[in-house]
Amino acid sequence: MKIKETDYAFGVAKIRANELDLLTPVDFDNLIAANDYRSALRILEDKGWEPTENGASFAPMLEKFEDKTWQLVCDCLPDVSVFDSLILPNDFYNLKAAIKAVFSDLEPNDYFIKPFVTDPALIAEAVTNKKFDILPKHLKDTAVEAYDAVVRVGSGRLADIIIDKASLNVALAGAKQSGNEALTALAELSCACANIKIAFRSAETGRDTDFMLRCMADCDTLDNKRLAFAAAEGGREAIAEYLQFTPYAEAGEKLSESAVAFEKWCDDSVLKGIGAKRFSAFGAEPIIAYYLTCLAAVKNVRIILSAKLNGVSSEEIRKRVRNINV
Amino acid sequence: MNYLGAAFAVFGAALAAILSGMGSAKGVGLVGEAAAGVVSEDPSKFGKVLILEILPGTQGLYGFLTAFLLLARIGLLDGTIVSNPISTSRGLMLLAACLPIAIVGYFSAIAQGRAAAAGVGVVAKKADQSGKAITMAALVETYAVLTLLVSLLSIMSIVGLK
Numbered sequence: 001m002k003i004k005e006t007d008y009a010f011g012v013a014k015i016r017a018n019e020l021d022l023l024t025p026v027d028f029d030n031l032i033a034a035n036d037y038r039s040a041l042r043i044l045e046d047k048g049w050e051p052t053e054n055g056a057s058f059a060p061m062l063e064k065f066e067d068k069t070w071q072l073v074c075d076c077l078p079d080v081s082v083f084d085s086l087i088l089p090n091d092f093y094n095l096k097a098a099i100k101a102v103f104s105d106l107e108p109n110d111y112f113i114k115p116f117v118t119d120p121a122l123i124a125e126a127v128t129n130k131k132f133d134i135l136p137k138h139l140k141d142t143a144v145e146a147y148d149a150v151v152r153v154g155s156g157r158l159a160d161i162i163i164d165k166a167s168l169n170v171a172l173a174g175a176k177q178s179g180n181e182a183l184t185a186l187a188e189l190s191c192a193c194a195n196i197k198i199a200f201r202s203a204e205t206g207r208d209t210d211f212m213l214r215c216m217a218d219c220d221t222l223d224n225k226r227l228a229f230a231a232a233e234g235g236r237e238a239i240a241e242y243l244q245f246t247p248y249a250e251a252g253e254k255l256s257e258s259a260v261a262f263e264k265w266c267d268d269s270v271l272k273g274i275g276a277k278r279f280s281a282f283g284a285e286p287i288i289a290y291y292l293t294c295l296a297a298v299k300n301v302r303i304i305l306s307a308k309l310n311g312v313s314s315e316e317i318r319k320r321v322r323n324i325n326v
Numbered sequence: 327m328n329y330l331g332a333a334f335a336v337f338g339a340a341l342a343a344i345l346s347g348m349g350s351a352k353g354v355g356l357v358g359e360a361a362a363g364v365v366s367e368d369p370s371k372f373g374k375v376l377i378l379e380i381l382p383g384t385q386g387l388y389g390f391l392t393a394f395l396l397l398a399r400i401g402l403l404d405g406t407i408v409s410n411p412i413s414t415s416r417g418l419m420l421l422a423a424c425l426p427i428a429i430v431g432y433f434s435a436i437a438q439g440r441a442a443a444a445g446v447g448v449v450a451k452k453a454d455q456s457g458k459a460i461t462m463a464a465l466v467e468t469y470a471v472l473t474l475l476v477s478l479l480s481i482m483s484i485v486g487l488k
Contacts, residue, residue: 009356009443013363016450017371076363281360281444 003078005283011076012281015290018072021048022290023297025324031301032317037308044301058305062298069294070115076287085174085183086291087117088138092167094120095143098127099159103150138174142166161215168194168217182274182285186292189273191219192248193266199231199239200255200262208232221247260320267296267322296322331417332407335400338424339393342477346389346431346470353382353439360446367450374449374456378442381463385427385435388474392427395478396420399485416484423480426473438466 023031027047034040041058045051050064074080090113097111098120108127112120118136123143126135132143146159168191175187195216202212212228230238236255243252254265271292278289300321307317361375400420401407412420445459 006356006440006443009359010363013360013443013446013450014367015363016447017364017367019451281440281447 007078012286031304032314085171088171089167090116091118096163098123138170185273191217199227203231203235331412331414334417335420338421339396341428342389342424343393345428347386349432349435350383350386353435356439357442360443364450378445381442382435382439385431385470392477419484427477430473434470
């Protein structure tokens, strides 16, 4: 049955109530300005984040926050499959982890991430026992191809490329299938950002166009061939020049500035992409926006706490922290 | 005895009660869902969201009022319709008189429900702004009230015709 936008009334209202607990730009300023790591942790604990044990890593705190956020999102959605296109890349990450763990004699469960569409135990079983038929359609072919790349070619890097590309393509296809414009725009933006990153990094490391085209995901808003040729011939400047004629002109400017500025632009654009619909009383967009805001908050907290632990200056942290407008 | 006029009038009364009642049920239901979302996180806001939930319910009352008045005025409730039946043309006029509150009641209740549900979101984030949320949703009521007046005045005038 098709979900109507009014079916989200309960979820959107619940999200609105929870938005009060999100970290605001002022909170991030306070975190950046905190004297040290401990002071930053105290600010987070005051805002309701799970306290960390004395001297312990902050990773469990972030993990608990992510779990809590996902649980809330599930409570708010009339059908969780709406979020599949946002979650599918995690399945591919888990596939990558399973392949690497199997070939390195490690325990795959230690490397899996949540949330997921496909049970990681199933992925682990498929990779361990080479029973790829038990995997869902979106993972099966990629798993076989990536596994072969490791076994026959002996290239873990090629396996990564295969999985990363499939991850973006499957997420975009899933978003288009969902019929949700915001999700489609987000998936398209993710593909475009990934392709620009590939072009930029390949240019920096002297890779050829064939390699770039093999890595790039299908993208409606970018001409991959032109992007790859620009990268191969003129590097960063040529990429920026080509991007001027695409919806990513601003990305080109940021890329000319620095790789850090470009990465920040990519993340900031994800939240901007939802636009005014995030303030709507109905529809999935406010819930998508909340979820992405929480993920951005986790990323910011990770950047700030890592920087505090390593004594990075506030100015440097500020350059990397993502914009969050609650 | 020809009751065709009475049949048209009763059909009008039924439309007024059914359509505006349906609109109110949809509107109140929608706000109720949104209100439940807020109350599940902050039960102290129940009073404020309840006011918003009540707002789209008025159209149903207007439809009921219109239907009741019509049935009373044509003598269906006290049985005088048997001795004093209404003509077909008067019945049709009474049916037409019910349409404003029936149709506008249905659509305005749904529209008010959407506005009130959006207001619930305002209350969720800024409880002190609930007055503004209520005012914005209440403005939709204007058009239901206007059509209620049209329907009531029409019914009273038509029944009074010689």
